Structure formats: C-alpha cells, structure tokens
Amino acid sequence: xxxxxxxxxxxxxxxxxxxxxxxxxxxxxxxxxxxxxxxxxxxxxxxxxxxxxxxxxxxx
Numbered sequence: 650x651x652x653x654x655x656x657x658x659x660x661x662x663x664x665x666x667x668x669x670x671x672x673x674x675x676x677x678x679x680x681x682x683x684x685x686x687x688x689x690x691x692x693x694x695x696x697x698x699x700x701x702x703x704x705x706x707x708x709x
Contacts, residue, residue: 655680670706671697 657663660672673693678686 670701 663669663672671693675682675686675689675693678689682690
C-alpha cells in the first residue's frame with residue numbers, strides 16, 4: 650500500500666527485500682489509511698486475499 654503523501658522506498662527495493670504479491674498506490678490518504686480511506690483499504694485487502702486464495706499462495 651502506498652499513498653501520495655508518504656515517504657517510501659522505491660518499489661524495486663521493496664520487492665527485493667520482501668515477497669511482495671501486491672502493490673497498490675492510493676490516490677488519496679496518508680499514513681493512517683484505515684481512518685482516512687477505509688473503503689479503499691478494505692477493498693484492497695479483500696482483492697489481495699481473494700487473489701492469494703485463487704493463486705494458492707494463501708493457504709487456510
């Protein structure tokens with residue numbers, strides 16, 4: 650998750666250091682996304698988990 654008002658590492662650095670499966674840049678919001686843009690955050694989490702279950706990288 651990334652917002653336009655956050656200082657952040659370049660995406661390439663993040664992907665090298667982590668097993669990133671998803672990268673979303675939100676058009677609005679900031680550090681407290683769950684308070685500022687809860688609908689965007691929840692829809693992104695649902696999309697990511699749904700994709701993970703379909704592609705079998707999330708196991709329940």
